[in-house]
Amino acid sequence: MTNKAQKTALVLGGTGRTGRRVAAGLAAKGIPVRIGSRSATPRFDWEDRSTWEPVLSDVESAYVSFQPDLAIPGAAEAVGSFAELAVRNGVRRLVLLSGRGEVGSQRAEQAVQESGAEWTVVRASWFHQNFSEDFLVESVRAGEVVLPVDGVAEPFVDAEDIAEVAVAVLTEDGHAGKVYEVTGPRLITFAEAIGEIAAATGREIEYLPVTVEQFSAGMVEQGVPAEVVAMLGHLFTEVLDGRNAHLADGVRRALGREPRDFRDYAKRTAPTGVWS
Template sequence: MSGKVTLVLGGTGKTGRRIAERLRAKGVTVRIGARSATPSFDWNDETTWAPALENVERIYVSYQPDLAVPGAVEAIRRFSALAVRSGIKRLVLLSGRGEDAAQAAERELQASGADWTIIRGSWFFENFSEAFLMDAVRSGMVYLPPDAVTEPFVSADDIADVAVLALLDDAHVGKIYELTGPRLLTFAEAVAEIAAASGRPIGYRSVPLADFVAQMRAEGLPDDYVELIRYLFSSVLDGRNSSLTSDIEHVLLRRPRDFAVYARETAATGVWSIAA
């Protein structure tokens, strides 16, 4: 490996943390891109970008909170242009499968002159255990808008494995990968598998999107977060992603991780123990 640095934006998040761990295991020098890191990196503070890019040769680009939010396209355009001007060629972008609004940001990165790879992820397994739905699962009842729609839930570990190869291997330059798990599940079926693995009852109830949004607002959640969730459930989780791809098998030469394995291993950690 060279003496230069690989910058992992969102390096404390679900995919970034896993990518950083894998790169370090391979002897790669990693810099975490986060507000809490040194140097600090903040998507909303452009003055933090250049210091984070010093002595960097490749970047995993994860935009927070999502490429579909207002301002993301311009931020990706300006950041990728700065990276290329700084002599950084390899950019691997995490995007969302089926997110039409994210594809404009993808195009900006593709037009930057970088050697790019786009990774479009499906709904992460880990949304049930590391963020968003963890407390609902622990409470014993999950309320969400989707009813019968199926989703090819995917492991953040599989995404990390693909991203590491894309960062280190020229064979993945110019490729768009759509990553899915091996099975289609409804949210109710996913929750049922978590309940079985946890050994306790956990219910699922579909609620109208308008009611779900109103409840989030009543709980005082930020408007931009509420709008992102509304967008995802109204536009992305509408059945458009109810199909599987073979991209993980193609890149990793193995089948993607199964949700049931994730549920068993995660239940064993106690993260879904009943809330006090």
């Protein structure tokens, strides 16, 4: 696939952590980008299937990121239906952002693989940016991070790496039919991750492990919707049980370089003031 032949690339979740980086990477290569989100025009909403077909007009490739998570009931079916519709509308290449160690993600992968598209799966673990661009940022600012996980090591991966892999897959040949399992270069615990952030910011930040019941009760008290509390409970009890405590070489296979390290992420992010 060459840039001259490239039609519009659709980026679902194009305002999110990985999607906005994918969109920026594609635009930097001179590729027309259509953002798939509720605030874009045309509008895209996973829960409103009438919005799906309009975003597929004149699209040749698509980055598929499901919200809020592939672990929720019905996610795989929705992704499969979208993939089939995309193929019927002339989309040739689909790149699915999948989750490591999630049964729902595996079903979504299979649905995309069976869609008839030229597919690639980017299977990721927890993002570095969960600490600076998602629900953990406020806890880090407050100086106390409370989570229901203790001692389990994770291969946190940088969203920048995920985006670079996705851009390569969307713009280059040779990636079709491959699963790129992407991780960082080392395993670290959540407590160690908070320690890295504390060192980078020069602040005291405490990590406090609690039970899932205590964590869920705290989320409810903060007004977090019940479905989000249930999803987080699932992720912390099933996905963060040590099943992902091993490294993978997806970044190296796709990009020919080593993945970014969490310590470098913390040092790069601290000067932005997001944790101040």
